Amino acid sequence: MPPKDRFKKISNNYGELFSEVFAVQGFNYEELEKSIFDTVSRIEPDLIGSSILDIGVGDGISIKPFVCIGCKKLIGIDLNQEMIDSTRTKFGDSISLFKMNATDMTRFKEGEFEIIISGATVHNIPKTERVKFWKEILRLKPKIFITADKIKDSDTTKHHLDYQSEIEAIKKIYGERHSLKEAKEEWLDHYKCDEKEALDINEISNNLGEKYKISTVFEMGLYKTIIALRK
């Protein structure tokens, strides 16, 4: 059984280094994360006044564009205190931050957020625990739920090619370019676990589909941005 905080081991070697993993494949990690903001800002007329929760705020890449336009009600949660501290250092009190598990957000009330965003987080929640997470999303009942995440493609050949490309990129960046042998091995273990615990669109549709209209709005390698709009 995977640990509750699967991201903890690799969190020290995330940020800039992980962006390099994208760059070496010809991708841009910030562009993936920004697809969340771009999509939401196209459909939500009052973004600045909306109450927005970022699940797995990490070091703030997903929420940054919302901070930049001056959104007034930004809340971020994360399981990992170091990631929260890093976001606080970058953004001060423009985001209210809480250490919290996405599978238990009982501190928040139904309807408290018009918009819930999440970047590269849901796939880190162990599959059996994710059932609780989807229930929490249904309970919180946002108008929009959007996630840019590692989401397994139904085309197995495409998935395999994208997976191999990212594994090679991890080896190149962590192993060769930065000589971080231990970090490289931790990431490779993390990816093996991701495969076993894979998140796919069926899981999202099965859990949210009755109440939400689900669509894919952006794709980059192993990652997709999925939006769920309340029916």
Ligand SMILES: C[S@@+](CC[C@H](N)C(=O)[O-])C[C@H]1O[C@@H](n2cnc3c(N)ncnc32)[C@H](O)[C@@H]1O
């Ligand atoms: C890959 S980072 C992404 C951070 C940020 N959203 C971004 O895109 O840069 C994933 C984050 O999810 C957090 N996380 C993982 N499982 C979580 C859970 N069950 N509840 C809350 N946060 C979680 C990790 O601590 C980590 O900060």
